[in-house]
Structure formats: structure tokens, C-alpha cells
Amino acid sequence: GKICFCHLFDGSGRLQIVLKQDEVDLKEFLKLFDPGDFIGLEGERFKTQKGEISILVKKYTLLAKALRPLPEKFHGLQDQELKYRRRYLDLIASPETYERFLRRSELIKTLREFYWNHGFIEVETPILTNTASGALAKPFVTHYNALDLDVYLRLAPEIYLKECLIGGMERVFEIGRCFRNEGLDPSHLQDFTLCEHYAAYWNFEDNMKFTEEMFSFILKKLFGGLKLEIKDRAGLPVKIDFTPPWPRVSFAELLKKDCGLNIDELKTAEDLRQAIKAKNIKIEDLEKLGRGNLIDALYKAVSRDRIIQPTFLINHPLDLSPLARKNDKNPQIVDRFQLLVNTWEIVNAYSELVDPVDQKERLEVQAKAKAQGDQEAHGKDDEYIKALEHGCPPASGWGLGVDRLITLLTKQDNLR
Known part of the structure; x- marks a missing residue:
């Protein structure tokens, strides 16, 4: 097709990006990138008809390549021991795990604040x-x-x-x-x-x-x-x-x-x-x-x-x-x-x-x-x-x- 939708994830959350054939080469983009790659891009911010904030991509660059596949999207990591040993994959696959790490950091910060007070x-x-x-x-x-x-x-x-x-x-x-x-x-x-x-x-x-x-x-x-x-x-x-x-x-x-x-x-x-x-x-x-x-x-x-x-x-x-x-x-x-x-x-x-x-x-x-x-x-x-x-x-x-x-x-x- 002439349009492609993807999602970017970073420490601040998720953002939808939109690629159009008349702005970038879609075939080249899809050939270059895989899930888990790190990407840099420039574009225009807009809202879709459903009200979702998105970025219309004008330029992009590959920052780092993922050579191994990520955990399967819907089922994530099922092996509990693997979650413990490869916590980085659990953080990618599970928003709940990521949130717990944030909570831990907030708890320690709040502890220090209470002591200083x-x-x-x-x-x-x-x-x-x-x-x-x-x-x-x-x-x-x-x-x-x-x-x-x-x-x-x-x-x-x-x-x-x-x-x-x-x-x-x-x-x-x-x-x-x-x-x-x-x-x-x-x-x-x-x-x-x-x-x-x-x-x-x-x-x-x-x-x-x-x-x-x-x-x-x-x-x-x-x-x-x-x-x-x-x-x-x-x-x-x-x-x-x-x-x-x-x-x-x-x-x-x-x-x-x-x-x-x-x-x-x-x-x-x-x-x-x-x-x-x-x-x-x-x-x-x-x-x-x-x-x-x-x-x-x-x-x-x-x-x-x-x-x-x-x-x-x-x-x-x-x-x-x-x-x-x-x-x-x-x-x-x-x-x-x-x-x-x-x-x-x-x-x-x-x-x-x-x-x-x-x-x-x-x-x-x-x-x-x-x-x-x-x-x-x-x-x-x-x-x-x-x-x-x-x-x-x-x-x-x-x-x-x-x-x-x-x-x-x-x-x-x-x-x-």
C-alpha cells in the first residue's frame, strides 16, 4: 500500500508514526527495519481522525539494529525463570514489569525525601x-x-x-x-x-x-x-x-x-x-x-x-x-x-x-x-x-x- 502505521516505544510511552509513500520510500523502510530496532526520525505532529497523536515521518535513520527477535507480541514471555534471567526482555514485553521498576525508584526517592525532611x-x-x-x-x-x-x-x-x-x-x-x-x-x-x-x-x-x-x-x-x-x-x-x-x-x-x-x-x-x-x-x-x-x-x-x-x-x-x-x-x-x-x-x-x-x-x-x-x-x-x-x-x-x-x-x- 501507500501508507504504513507503526508504533514507537521509549521510556515516556508509546507513539504512533505514519509513513506515506509520497514522503518516504516504504519498501526501503520495511526492508531496513524490524521490531526492536532503535530509530531516529523527523516529521510533523498531527491527530488522526480518531484523535490519536501521531507523527508523519519525513526523515528517518537507523540508530541500532536488533539481531534477535523480540518476545511474541500477544503472549510475551511465559517462562518465569527466563523473565528473571533476561529481565531486559521482560521489561520490553511487560508494561507491568516496567511500572514496578518505576514504583521502586519512586519509593526510594520518597524514602529519602522523608528522611531529609x-x-x-x-x-x-x-x-x-x-x-x-x-x-x-x-x-x-x-x-x-x-x-x-x-x-x-x-x-x-x-x-x-x-x-x-x-x-x-x-x-x-x-x-x-x-x-x-x-x-x-x-x-x-x-x-x-x-x-x-x-x-x-x-x-x-x-x-x-x-x-x-x-x-x-x-x-x-x-x-x-x-x-x-x-x-x-x-x-x-x-x-x-x-x-x-x-x-x-x-x-x-x-x-x-x-x-x-x-x-x-x-x-x-x-x-x-x-x-x-x-x-x-x-x-x-x-x-x-x-x-x-x-x-x-x-x-x-x-x-x-x-x-x-x-x-x-x-x-x-x-x-x-x-x-x-x-x-x-x-x-x-x-x-x-x-x-x-x-x-x-x-x-x-x-x-x-x-x-x-x-x-x-x-x-x-x-x-x-x-x-x-x-x-x-x-x-x-x-x-x-x-x-x-x-x-x-x-x-x-x-x-x-x-x-x-x-x-x-x-x-x-x-x-x-
Whole structure:
């Protein structure tokens, strides 16, 4: 024919172009171009009879040639693993995937805006560390050739951020990649984006209020409200109401309700291990875990999957929180909270332990558990103890799994 219609796509959207035989050589154009090619053109802007804005092409040039075909137009990529491995094709074929990437960028931008509005300073801390510290998790190990030294990919930026507090920075935050050599499932990746902040002269109660304010700010800005429909773990729609205040649930009371075990009465790892066996609760590596990680595994086995609406889990056992401050009224628990939404732990925070003597004793207990085979126990960190001995203000720290949050908010059920 004497006229040809095509569509151009770029980061701003889609645009129809029109080629007429009396303006350009149609045969030459169709011979030169294939779907997926990058094109530059000049022409006149006009509206079609249906009101669609289009460009009447006067000149064109080939910018880059696609040697491989794009995914088939209507069915796109069907292989989920191929989508993950060749994300560039998924971005081309799926507007929904492209939109999720934009949402992620907007979320991180909004996070930074909220921090800046509240007087926080953004810092960058080392990714290669001498000690696997900052979280109860198994680290990745690599070798520093220049120093002939084994080092770790960071589990979290926590220790360095608290050293910023010691150095006089009263409010700091960081958004960056962290690495944990753990199992892969829909809610866990080995490398992931973590947002952490630390504020001097705050306690965990201040951070709970700050969290509610932050989520209200983000959700209103990105989604226009606090009530969203997302997917539950079975892929079914579920309505989530983020309107504060969110309920607070005690860790020990939750476990007692869900499995009948009173962890306050089970003082040793062996006592707890035998009680778990008596209840026939299945936990992997049961014999190797210390008391803290046993409690965590028990909670994940019997309680976590029941929490759907935004909920603050509080009053964590001391064994589970080697870097958190003891509660003034009950020294067997710590001033800590986790925010759970749709069974996922989104935020972890606590009043910081700033007493170097207490901190040293707790890390020695963790080191003993690690020596006995608990690979997720916290490592000994003499440099951090030395820093604390110079004095650290009372503070509260906070960590957000950015990938988990954007996965939930965009109705996905897998971090990938």
C-alpha cells in the first residue's frame, strides 16, 4: 500500500508514526527495519481522525539494529525463570514489569525525601567487612588478595552506622545492598536492598511512631491512600489497612497462643529443644541452633504466617536480640519491634544497646553458639566494642527490607 502505521516505544510511552509513500520510500523502510530496532526520525505532529497523536515521518535513520527477535507480541514471555534471567526482555514485553521498576525508584526517592525532611544525613558504609556482624545470619566469605585476608560481604550496615552516632552524627541513614548466605524463597534473596536509620536520643517507641508516620507519607504520596489491595501468600487478593495506630503483640504471648509453649519458662536451649520435640514441631537443624535462633525458628514455624494486617511484634527475648537494649522492667526481653504485613517481616528495630560491658558479654555468648555449630549466630566484634567504650548516646535503630515492601505494594508474591 501507500501508507504504513507503526508504533514507537521509549521510556515516556508509546507513539504512533505514519509513513506515506509520497514522503518516504516504504519498501526501503520495511526492508531496513524490524521490531526492536532503535530509530531516529523527523516529521510533523498531527491527530488522526480518531484523535490519536501521531507523527508523519519525513526523515528517518537507523540508530541500532536488533539481531534477535523480540518476545511474541500477544503472549510475551511465559517462562518465569527466563523473565528473571533476561529481565531486559521482560521489561520490553511487560508494561507491568516496567511500572514496578518505576514504583521502586519512586519509593526510594520518597524514602529519602522523608528522611531529609526529618533532619537525617545519608551516609555510605563499607560492604567488605572484617567481622560478620549486624544480623543473625550466615555471611558470604571472600578473600582480600592485597592483604591476604578473608573478609565478609556485609549482612547489614548496622555497626558502621552506630559508629557514626559515636562520632557525633545524631541522625543517619543508608540505603544499600546487603548479603546473606541463606536459603532462597519468595521472601528471601541472597542479595537485597536494606534501608537502615539510627537516631540518637530516641527509643523504640519513638521509632514505632516514626514508622507509622513514614508509611503514611509514602503510601499517600505513591498510592493516594492507606488502604490497599495486595496478594496474600496463596496469590489471592487481600485488603490491607495501614491506618495507624497499628496493634502491638507480645512475642512470648504470641507463641504461647499459637503453640502452647511458654518460652519464659524454658530457660536453656536444651529445655526449649525438648519442648519443641514434644509438640512435634518440625524445625530444620534443631540440634544445632542456640536458644535465640531456636525461638526465632519456632516463631516462624507456628506464628508468622498468621499475621496479615500491619502489626508490631514487641518484647522479643534477649537471646534473639544481641544488639538490642534490655527492657527496664524485664531484663529477659529487649526493647525491640518488628513490623509484619501479610506474613512478611518488613521492618526490624530496637532501642540500641550502648553499654560496652553488656554488649561484650552478649557477643561472647553468640560466639560460643557459633563455635558449637550455629552458623547464624552473631560473630565476635572487638572493634565495635572498642568504639562503644568511647561512649555512644542512647539511640534507636531501624531496618526496612525495601524489596519486600515494593513487592507487597505492587501485588507481587516473590521478591524476584
